[in-house]
Amino acid sequence: MSHAEAHLDKLPPEPEKATLEGRNKVLGFWLFLGGETVLFGTLFATFLALRGSVLDGPTGTELFDLKLVAAATFILLTSSLTSVFAVQAMHHKNVKNLMIWLGVTVLLGFGFLVLEIYEFYHYVHEGHGFTTSAFSSSFYALVGFHGAHVALGVLWIGLLIIQLKVKGLNTTTAPKVYVASLYWHFIDVVWVFIFTIVYLMGKVG
Amino acid sequence: MAHSVKKYRGLMDWITTVDHKKIGILYFAAGGLFFVIGGIEALLIRLQLMFPLGADGESWLLSGQTYNEIMTMHGTTMIFLAAMPLIFGLMNAVVPLQIGARDVAFPFLNSLGFWTFFFGGVLLNISWFTGTVPDIGWTAYAPLSGTEFSGTGSDYYAIGLQIAGIGTLVGGINFLVTIINMRAPGMTFMRMPLFTWTSFITSGIILFAFPALAVGLIYISFDRLFDANFFVTATGGNSVLWEHIFWIFGHPEVYILILPAFGAISEVLPTFARKRLFGYSSMVFATALIGFLSFMVWAHHMFTTGMGDIANALFGVATMLIAIPTGIKVFNWLFTIWGGKIRFTTAMLYATSFIPTFVMGGVTGVMLAIPPADFQFHDSYFVVAHFHYVIVGGIVLSLLAAVFYWWPKMFGRMLNETLGKWSFWLFFSGFHLTFFIQHFLGLWGMPRRVFTYLPNQGWDTANFVSTIGAFFMAAGVIVILINVIISIKGPKAPADPWDGRTLEWSIPSPSPEYNFKQLPLVRGLDAFWLEKMDGKKEMTPAEPLGPIHMPSPSILPFFMSLGLFIAGFGFMYRGYEFDSALINSLFGNDIIAILGLAITFVCMFLRSVYDDHGYHIEVEELQKEG
Amino acid sequence: MEANQEQVQDRVKRGTIHEGPKNHIIAFVISIFLTLLAFMAVANTALDATFIKIFIVILAIFQAVIQLAFWMHMKDRGHFFQILFLATGTFVAITAFIMAIYWVWW
Numbered sequence: 059m060s061h062a063e064a065h066l067d068k069l070p071p072e073p074e075k076a077t078l079e080g081r082n083k084v085l086g087f088w089l090f091l092g093g094e095t096v097l098f099g100t101l102f103a104t105f106l107a108l109r110g111s112v113l114d115g116p117t118g119t120e121l122f123d124l125k126l127v128a129a130a131t132f133i134l135l136t137s138s139l140t141s142v143f144a145v146q147a148m149h150h151k152n153v154k155n156l157m158i159w160l161g162v163t164v165l166l167g168f169g170f171l172v173l174e175i176y177e178f179y180h181y182v183h184e185g186h187g188f189t190t191s192a193f194s195s196s197f198y199a200l201v202g203f204h205g206a207h208v209a210l211g212v213l214w215i216g217l218l219i220i221q222l223k224v225k226g227l228n229t230t231t232a233p234k235v236y237v238a239s240l241y242w243h244f245i246d247v248v249w250v251f252i253f254t255i256v257y258l259m260g261k262v263g
Numbered sequence: 264m265a266h267s268v269k270k271y272r273g274l275m276d277w278i279t280t281v282d283h284k285k286i287g288i289l290y291f292a293a294g295g296l297f298f299v300i301g302g303i304e305a306l307l308i309r310l311q312l313m314f315p316l317g318a319d320g321e322s323w324l325l326s327g328q329t330y331n332e333i334m335t336m337h338g339t340t341m342i343f344l345a346a347m348p349l350i351f352g353l354m355n356a357v358v359p360l361q362i363g364a365r366d367v368a369f370p371f372l373n374s375l376g377f378w379t380f381f382f383g384g385v386l387l388n389i390s391w392f393t394g395t396v397p398d399i400g401w402t403a404y405a406p407l408s409g410t411e412f413s414g415t416g417s418d419y420y421a422i423g424l425q426i427a428g429i430g431t432l433v434g435g436i437n438f439l440v441t442i443i444n445m446r447a448p449g450m451t452f453m454r455m456p457l458f459t460w461t462s463f464i465t466s467g468i469i470l471f472a473f474p475a476l477a478v479g480l481i482y483i484s485f486d487r488l489f490d491a492n493f494f495v496t497a498t499g500g501n502s503v504l505w506e507h508i509f510w511i512f513g514h515p516e517v518y519i520l521i522l523p524a525f526g527a528i529s530e531v532l533p534t535f536a537r538k539r540l541f542g543y544s545s546m547v548f549a550t551a552l553i554g555f556l557s558f559m560v561w562a563h564h565m566f567t568t569g570m571g572d573i574a575n576a577l578f579g580v581a582t583m584l585i586a587i588p589t590g591i592k593v594f595n596w597l598f599t600i601w602g603g604k605i606r607f608t609t610a611m612l613y614a615t616s617f618i619p620t621f622v623m624g625g626v627t628g629v630m631l632a633i634p635p636a637d638f639q640f641h642d643s644y645f646v647v648a649h650f651h652y653v654i655v656g657g658i659v660l661s662l663l664a665a666v667f668y669w670w671p672k673m674f675g676r677m678l679n680e681t682l683g684k685w686s687f688w689l690f691f692s693g694f695h696l697t698f699f700i701q702h703f704l705g706l707w708g709m710p711r712r713v714f715t716y717l718p719n720q721g722w723d724t725a726n727f728v729s730t731i732g733a734f735f736m737a738a739g740v741i742v743i744l745i746n747v748i749i750s751i752k753g754p755k756a757p758a759d760p761w762d763g764r765t766l767e768w769s770i771p772s773p774s775p776e777y778n779f780k781q782l783p784l785v786r787g788l789d790a791f792w793l794e795k796m797d798g799k800k801e802m803t804p805a806e807p808l809g810p811i812h813m814p815s816p817s818i819l820p821f822f823m824s825l826g827l828f829i830a831g832f833g834f835m836y837r838g839y840e841f842d843s844a845l846i847n848s849l850f851g852n853d854i855i856a857i858l859g860l861a862i863t864f865v866c867m868f869l870r871s872v873y874d875d876h877g878y879h880i881e882v883e884e885l886q887k888e889g
Numbered sequence: 890m891e892a893n894q895e896q897v898q899d900r901v902k903r904g905t906i907h908e909g910p911k912n913h914i915i916a917f918v919i920s921i922f923l924t925l926l927a928f929m930a931v932a933n934t935a936l937d938a939t940f941i942k943i944f945i946v947i948l949a950i951f952q953a954v955i956q957l958a959f960w961m962h963m964k965d966r967g968h969f970f971q972i973l974f975l976a977t978g979t980f981v982a983i984t985a986f987i988m989a990i991y992w993v994w995w
Contacts, residue, residue, distance in 0.1 A: 078444065082368040082369065085443060085444060085971075086368060088974065089436050089439050090436055092974035092977065093470045093471065093473070093474045094978075095975060095978030095981075097474035097475075097477065099979075099982020099986070100474065100475045100479070100985050102986065102989075103985035103986050104478070104482070104508075106986060107504055107989035108499065108500065108504070111492075111499025111500065132924075135924065136917075139916075139960075142913045189489070189492065189498075191492060192499035195492045199481070199493075217868070217871060217872075221872065225874075234871075243956060243961045250920075250924075250956070251953070254945050258928070258941075439974075467977070470974070475985070503992075504993050511984070511988070558980070569995060570992045574991070
């Protein structure tokens with residue numbers, strides 16, 4: 059057994075909750091997600107209020123391409139699963155698998171971003187710019203804010219992989235992994251409501 | 264095991280500190296400074312309204328534009344930059360001590376919260392020097408805050424508050440986690456002092472209210488800087504939407520302010536009446552209920568927008584419901600001092616005067632909650648009188664009580680009682696002189712937010728009286744400032760100057776950086792009082808003496824906030840026409856904004872990559888300090 | 890390495906660490922199923938528009954709850970404050986929805 063493995067063996071079963079700092083971080087992040095709920099709630103509410111104000115621009119029914127949305131949904135959903143696998147690997151103290159699953163999550167998140175950028179580019183081409191109407195402003199604010207969260211998450215988890223590589227898994231890095239995975243799941247939950255309320259309801263009219 | 268840690272001195276010590284007590288003092292200093300600025304603005308407002316419009320049609324002091332600017336900055340400064348930080352200062356100074364904790368949960372974030380608030384406030388006030396001051400009222404109603412009707416001043420408002428708001432949100436999360444996770448052994452939730460309870464609920468309200476403000480301010484900024492259409496009616500936006508978003512945040516905000524004030528009163532009264540707080544559990548319940556209801560009453564600010572009678576009735580009734588838990592509190596306070604051995608110290612004077620004053624503000628609140636009556640009161644001086652009764656008569660009076668009560672613990676020096684009483688009588692009488700008559704001004708038809716009025720409408724004398732009162736209040740504040748200055752050389756404070764009941768009085772004044780040498784064992788409500796009644800001088804320790812882990816100081820929060828500050832300017836002036844082509848291209852191409860954000864992100868990166876192991880204070884050192 | 894795995898199995902039994910991937914995969918399959926259902930409901934032009942809207946929102950809420958419970962471990966013990974604060978945030982968000990639907994335009 060190598061030195062690193064001996065160190066891992068000493069790590070408690072749930073390393074993210076082993077120290078008070080870790081427990082504080084996890085709880086604090088949960089509370090932050092409670093605040094994020096209101097943040098996205100307000101963005102959603104604005105969208106609901108302004109979705110009818112399309113003026114001369116295209117409506118959601120004309121605009122939205124559900125195949126693209128379905129693909130994006132599938133990608134993000136899968137990435138949420140891979141990030142839960144990452145946390146499981148961490149609980150099994152399998153640092154290699156942990157890094158692999160986080161890497162897969164980052165790749166999927168990146169794929170989602172590419173799709174979203176393509177989608178926005180396409181919409182702007184169709185005459186659905188940020189300044190076109192109140193509908194378009196609120197659409198880009200809500201979906202774009204979610205996209206910004208994904209982008210930040212990709213950078214964050216990417217940085218975490220490097221940290222795991224350099225520092226290894228310990229009671230300082232474990233809460234970071236756990237919290238990042240909470241963040242990623244939360245982004246996925248928000249997306250569930252985005253594809254339902256923005257895209258599907260937009261398609262229904 | 265001892266890590267060597269770089270210790271800073273002087274200014275660097277204050278910029279890098281992560282000690283909650285020092286951050287509390289920073290909040291006090293910055294909040295006090297902004298309070299004085301806001302107070303000067305208030306005096307200018309009252310001076311302007313002292314006399315009606317002259318016979319020559321000339322305003323005697325301020326132009327309408329300047330008045331609008333001063334009025335906007337008075338409201339914004341007092342709410343966001345004075346009341347909030349003073350409350351955060353108190354929470355920092357008191358809450359960890361009251362729950363028997365060595366520190367807050369996130370010392371680094373605590374510092375970050377302070378610096379973002381500070382830089383946000385500075386950014387807002389820099390508008391005085393650039394000549395583009397917000398002139399849109401503290402509520403920044405659309406479309407007034409849009410590009411059509413207001414200039415760069417509105418950007419200062421939106422971006423300054425955005426940055427300050429980040430700090431508040433971070434601070435709220437910090438105190439929630441501190442109170443949930445860091446309580447001393449035996450300190451159950453129902454043994455927590457009421458100031459800690461109210462801080463807990465207030466932090467919860469902050470967590471859920473401030474994100475709404477953040478979104479609203481982003482919309483204003485987007486509308487102004489990137490031609491979005493959220494509140495622009497011509498392109499399908501809706502200006503009432505801003506009112507809703509603002510008040511979904513704004514109404515909880517006033518409870519964010521008042522609940523810790525309630526908590527402070529609930530600490531001061533039992534101490535100086537030498538009785539336990541009457542109805543502790545009902546006080547906790549009432550606090551939680553007020554916190555909950557605060558999110559369901561926002562539209563009572565909007566009765567006259569035309570939401571319809573169902574919505575108006577709903578929000579009217581919900582608003583009146585708040586009178587019930589508030590009434591519980593008022594009666595509990597009265598029963599607490601009933602039959603007690605009352606000592607009228609300055610803190611107690613402020614606290615007892617708070618009760619009737621706040622009740623008056625509450626009663627006019629219930630009057631305003633009746634929609635048909637509100638149509639008469641709306642936008643009149645009656646409303647001005649109402650909210651100054653709850654905010655000055657409620658929050659400021661209790662904050663002053665809290666300042667006089669906890670000052671010895673925070674600074675290790677006593678404030679002068681004689682000067683304190685002078686300040687109380689000046690401030691208290693001045694307050695009622697200023698604002699009581701404003702109820703009648705409102706009923707006599709004087710609208711709010713006007714910079715002048717015609718003579719002989721029956722308002723002249725009342726306005727004159729009101730302004731005289733404002734000078735009494737100013738005199739009271741000056742006496743307080745003198746008191747603070749001479750307290751630097753004043754008598755040293757003992758550990759327990761007031762014969763206190765809660766844990767903060769069981770440790771020296773000012774408390775050492777680690778607060779508790781050994782964590783105390785809490786055996787019930789009013790933990791320290793219990794021990795004193797058992798004839799003990801100090802708390803029973805819950806742990807053996809051991810090395811104490813401390814977080815290391817950090818300059819990163821300062822630079823993170825500085826980055827946001829710079830980015831704020833970058834965004835504000837991106838469409839501005841400067842004389843210099845170089846400056847134009849720097850702002851126009853968002854280089855300044857990106858530079859600012861880059862500073863912030865680099866700091867975040869450094870914070871993530873370099874682990875802060877902190878350092879230990881060894882047992883020998885602890886014993887040396889006695 | 891084998892000893893390590895035995896330890897893991899032991900801890901799973903005692904509940905000190907989380908179970909294997911099975912529950913998470915089930916949650917994933919349910920999520921995919923609910924998503925498909927929502928997309929199919931929208932594609933079905935025979936259905937009433939109001940019904941579809943209510944139906945897909947219910948599906949979304951259901952999916953969110955499942956993901957919160959399994960992937961974010963909310964079903965596990967010691968999550969009182971997490972549930973309390975997320976529920977309160979949701980409550981505030983719902984009031985904002987009601988505002989947006991009923992009290993913005995008239």
